[in-house]
Amino acid sequence: MESAKEAGGAVRAPAVCSAAQSALARAEAELRVQSRRSFLLRDYGEARTLASQALIAAQSCDLHARIVRDQWRARSAAALQDLAAWIERATGIARHVPGGEGVKEGLLRAEVTLGEGRNSFDAAQYERALEAADRGKAQIDATIGSIRGFIDRFEASPRRATWKRWVVDTLRESRRLRRPVILVDKLRRQLLLLQGDDEIASYAVDLGAGGIDSKVRAGDEATPEGRYQVTEVRGPGQTRFYRALMLDYPNSEDRARFRRLRRAGRVEPGSEIGGDIEIHGKGGRGQDWTLGCVALEDDDMDDLVPRIRVGTPVTIVGMIPEGVLP
Amino acid sequence: MKRSWIVINLVALIVLAALACAKAPQDDIGAAQAEMDKANQAHADTWAPTEYAAAKEAMDAATAEIAAQDGKWMKNYDKGKELLAKAKENAAKATEVAAANREQTKKDAEAGLAAADTAIQAAEAALKTAPQTKDSKADLALMKNDLATLRATLDQARQSFSSEDYKRALDSAGSVKDKAASITDQVAAAKKKRSAPVKKK
Known part of the structure; x- marks a missing residue:
């Protein structure tokens, strides 16, 4: 029974272990009854039989408890592993969603619940570990729902037609002039280098910390959307961010938009339009942290920069609509 | 002889009656x-x-x-x-x-909640002294949000404690503490990054 206790028999195999406890209690009681009798009248036959039954029942209890414990252990381990995988996947796609959507909080809560489950698992509390894994899965499901909701809203943006036109025009220009162009897809956090109908390279990027919307003014830390050109190529020692491709933000369209918004009172008085937007290195952090620039990993900048020259078109869009790319 | 039999039968009858009338x-x-x-x-x-x-x-x-x-x-x-x-x-x-x-688990949970609270405070203190640069600003903002979420989660662990679910409070507090400690480590790493003035763009 001690062995079964260690395996949590009373909780994990209650029916079998109850029978063992009952047999043991009856055997002990019979033993006490007989030991109080006169030695001439003592008969330990029943006590012996009950003790044998108790032993068999206890062994059965131990076996069942161990089997059930191993099943719980396997189930909870699989559930925790599954939750960890879901958190990793959700973290990957959460990059597309700016702060304020509750996604990052949801992910962290799920991670804490995963940690709670692992603590329970380490304490051999497999039932609690499974319950925590299920709770964490519900949290991650809700978070993934928020991510999907955001992406759906983004795909239905009224700017979608504009993004499509910019991308189509940029690709047409690349085919006509036979030179590479850069497309930045803000939603997917992706920079594509294309020439005509060919994709030459694709890199992951970090964007401005100010959110997914287009840049409006200096200091909003948003990455602008529009059709730009590389105005200068800076190498190591010429920039704090390893290498940099300077862009011609603000262009005439940005200036017109800024004036329009200022007239409409949608930009604070005294605000400026900003500038110094670059594609630079020091990226690869898996989160948006720049003041509006597009950041790549240094290795990716090493790969990209030699293919670029002053005048290379750079088109930044909220997202590249489906079916637009060749 | 006849009298002896009567006595024996009487005694047997009394014993039987006693057994039959034994009370629970x-x-x-x-x-x-x-x-x-x-x-x-x-x-x-x-x-x-x-x-x-x-x-x-x-x-x-x-x-x-x-x-x-x-x-x-x-x-x-x-x-x-x-x-x-x-x-x-x-x-x-x-x-x-x-x-x-129960008492031991309660004590462990109390200690776990206190340790988690201390870990959060340490992370908050580290965050306050971390230099804000273009490199670190977004990281620090994210960490601040994370700490707020951890505080809320710790409050939930305290509720579990109040409702005497000490095991859950203990495991949850342990997880919060680990996360808070990892944030402190991240802040230390962010501090090591070269500081540079924030420039408007």
């Missing part, structure tokens, strides 16, 4: 049940499940044995009494073990 051990039943009630009040089924199961099975066996004797003409409650004694003993042990386990 109500005092023993009451005493065992009282110990079982104490074990139930101590939530021994949760905090000492093995000991509680042993007590319950002995009690059930005693009840079954006494019921079986009640139906007999020749009653013998000796075994029933022994089972009741066993049930009482086991119930007392279950109560004691449950109280000890």
Whole structure:
């Protein structure tokens, strides 16, 4: 029974272990009854039989408890592993969603619940570990729902037609002039280098910390959307961010938009339009942290920069609509 | 000789009558049940499940044995009494073990909650002194949000503690503490990054 206790028999195999406890209690009681009798009248036959039954029942209890414990252990381990995988996947796609959507909080809560489950698992509390894994899965499901909701809203943006036109025009220009162009897809956090109908390279990027919307003014830390050109190529020692491709933000369209918004009172008085937007290195952090620039990993900048020259078109869009790319 | 037989028969009759009229051990039943009630009040089924199961099975066996004797003409409650004694003993042990386990888990949970709170405070203090640069600004903002989420999660762990779910409070606090400590480490790493003035773009 001690062995079964260690395996949590009373909780994990209650029916079998109850029978063992009952047999043991009856055997002990019979033993006490007989030991109080006169030695001439003592008969330990029943006590012996009950003790044998108790032993068999206890062994059965131990076996069942161990089997059930191993099943719980396997189930909870699989559930925790599954939750960890879901958190990793959700973290990957959460990059597309700016702060304020509750996604990052949801992910962290799920991670804490995963940690709670692992603590329970380490304490051999497999039932609690499974319950925590299920709770964490519900949290991650809700978070993934928020991510999907955001992406759906983004795909239905009224700017979608504009993004499509910019991308189509940029690709047409690349085919006509036979030179590479850069497309930045803000939603997917992706920079594509294309020439005509060919994709030459694709890199992951970090964007401005100010959110997914287009840049409006200096200091909003948003990455602008529009059709730009590389105005200068800076190498190591010429920039704090390893290498940099300077862009011609603000262009005439940005200036017109800024004036329009200022007239409409949608930009604070005294605000400026900003500038110094670059594609630079020091990226690869898996989160948006720049003041509006597009950041790549240094290795990716090493790969990209030699293919670029002053005048290379750079088109930044909220997202590249489906079916637009060749 | 005839008189002797009469005496023997009379004694046998008295013994038989005594056996037939033996009463159920109500005092023993009451005493065992009282110990079982104490074990139930101590939530021994949760905090000492093995000991509680042993007590319950002995009690059930005693009840079954006494019921079986009640139906007999020749009653013998000796075994029933022994089972009741066993049930009482086991119930007392279950109560004691449950109280000890519960108290220990409560203490562990209290210590875990305090450690998690300390870890969050340490991370918050580290965050306050971290330099804000273009490199670190977004990281620090994210960490600040994370700490707010951890505080909220720690509050939930405290609620679990208040509702006497000490095991959950303990495991949850441990997880919060680990996350907070990892944020402190991240802040330290961010501090190492070269500081540069924030420039408007």
